[in-house]
Amino acid sequence: MDLSGRRALVSGGAGGVGYAAAQALTELGATVALLDVNEAACTARCEALERARAGSAIPVVCDLSDEAATREACRTAIETLGGLDILVHSAAFVGTTNLPGWSAPFEQQTVAAWDAGMRVNLTCAFVLAQACRAALAASGRGSIILVSSIYGLVGSDPSIYDDTGMNRDRVIAYSASKGGLAQMMRHLATLFAPQVRVNTISPGGIERAQPALFRERYAARTPLKRMATEEDFKGAFAFLASDLSAYVTGHDLVVDGGWTAW
Ligand SMILES: NC(=O)c1ccc[n+]([C@@H]2O[C@H](COP(=O)([O-])OP(=O)(O)OC[C@H]3O[C@@H](n4cnc5c(N)ncnc54)[C@H](O)[C@@H]3O)[C@@H](O)[C@H]2O)c1
Numbered sequence: 001m002d003l004s005g006r007r008a009l010v011s012g013g014a015g016g017v018g019y020a021a022a023q024a025l026t027e028l029g030a031t032v033a034l035l036d037v038n039e040a041a042c043t044a045r046c047e048a049l050e051r052a053r054a055g056s057a058i059p060v061v062c063d064l065s066d067e068a069a070t071r072e073a074c075r076t077a078i079e080t081l082g083g084l085d086i087l088v089h090s091a092a093f094v095g096t097t098n099l100p101g102w103s104a105p106f107e108q109q110t111v112a113a114w115d116a117g118m119r120v121n122l123t124c125a126f127v128l129a130q131a132c133r134a135a136l137a138a139s140g141r142g143s144i145i146l147v148s149s150i151y152g153l154v155g156s157d158p159s160i161y162d163d164t165g166m167n168r169d170r171v172i173a174y175s176a177s178k179g180g181l182a183q184m185m186r187h188l189a190t191l192f193a194p195q196v197r198v199n200t201i202s203p204g205g206i207e208r209a210q211p212a213l214f215r216e217r218y219a220a221r222t223p224l225k226r227m228a229t230e231e232d233f234k235g236a237f238a239f240l241a242s243d244l245s246a247y248v249t250g251h252d253l254v255v256d257g258g259w260t261a262w
Helices: 016-027 039-052 067-081 111-139 172-192 212-221 230-241
Strands: 007-011 031-036 057-061 086-089 142-147 196-203 252-255
Touching: 007 016, 007 067, 007 111, 016 031, 016 039, 016 086, 016 142, 016 230, 031 039, 031 067, 039 057, 057 067, 067 111, 086 111, 086 230, 111 142, 111 172, 111 196, 142 172, 142 230, 172 196, 196 230, 230 252
Parallel strands: 007 031, 007 086, 031 057, 086 142, 142 196, 196 252
Antiparallel strands: none
8 A cells, every 4th residue: 555646635633533544644655734723733743744754744724614714725735735635524523622512411502512513524524525626636546535423323322421420412513413424425425436536434432531431331332342542543544545445435434343333
């Protein structure tokens, strides 16, 4: 598997999963534009990638809530990279996003928070796809990877959150946005074919300092008996970005240790 000469734009590249995607792609030879609203983290992540291989990463700081800024960031990335072969959309409002009315008991979740989360998680995937389509088509091997979630596929199990201090109601807008991404992927896959392939990755829960009781319950309910690590997703990104998946489009690659298998 070789991605030498390929150019990628990774949204949410300063975050855990986005950075894992960037690592997977750059380790295989690609050059990556890391797009994130968090300037300090974005710069630090790029510096780390640059230390591993000089010339492998550039930061693109952008708030994806802003449509004009998003289109401008895509133009900048495509111009700087000299084209585009791979687009990864990993940026998202997640369960731990600190926004009033977001991760709250169901009755306290607000339309304002719903709109803000939908904007970054779902609407902006549409904007990114629009802004990058021509460059990806010109590449001759364009690949779009949207990061969904098991909660875009199945309902959450509230009981595993009981007595952990975590929000057992989870975030309805998050699940709806991830289900929406999966369907956007199918629509784009048929629309952008044959020039550009479009797929999703649906990760399972990543272990990140959650309360021990939650981690134990999650692991017990997972056939592979553990939560995910960021490392677990690198193979899926590499596969969907590369020619190994040249005949794969419209597919949701679930990487969840078997969570959704029963
Ligand atoms: N962590 C998990 O357990 C898990 C499970 C399933 C799916 N996922 C998905 O993986 C993806 C990444 O999640 P993560 O856990 O790495 O989260 P994370 O919070 O580490 O990363 C998300 C990144 O998105 C960026 N971002 C947020 N709003 C933005 C905006 N307006 N403009 C630009 N960038 C913005 C953040 O700054 C952050 O760097 C998400 O799509 C998430 O839904 C995560």
